[in-house]
Amino acid sequence: DAGVIQSPRHEVTEMGQEVTLRCKPISGHDYLFWYRQTMMRGLELLIYFNNNVPIDDSGMPEDRFSAKMPNASFSTLKIQPSEPRDSAVYFCASSEQPGRQGAFFGQGTRLTVV
């Protein structure tokens, strides 16, 4: 398996623009997580899905952020409108058995909002 695949690797956008981050989890993994990493706040969970259903979205910063998982092999994280404080590395991770395996992370998307 190729692992968790995220696209794009890097994204530079202007404030106010819509940004869509994409993730393909490892086949067979029922759990999918979106994390954000910043220097100030470290790694924080934004939202996670189990069997394509959002289970906990309490980490989503505000209404500008939305995440979807239309099927078992694809998820998106959308920011609309984007702001400079959204600049961060966004990780997608997946797992079949989180307690036994932890989570397998993608390479991350570095988002810069100017």
Next chain:
Amino acid sequence: AQTVTQSQPEMSVQEAETVTLSCTYDTSESNYYLFWYKQPPSRQMILVIRQEAYKQQNATENRFSVNFQKAAKSFSLKISDSQLGDTAMYFCAFMKGGSQGNLIFGKGTKLSVKP
């Protein structure tokens, strides 16, 4: 709420030496898991080792081992025979047992292995 604390922002070690990274956590849960992740400059998050709270035996993976002290809520990582490729950020993480699958991370320790 659970918290994870890594009190050493940066550490360095000579190649081939042993280094221990500290981690403490706070929880009222009895069933949980603990993890160490490595993040090299490539940015990839890599699982190093995991520990189940109900197991008293400390986990070991090759040169990596943990010292799990449940009563003290301590979960340190020992790296033996350090290699240049071990240079990375190391994150300690907590996960509740049961159906909860999300990881709660500490702020990380930047480890530099010097030749």
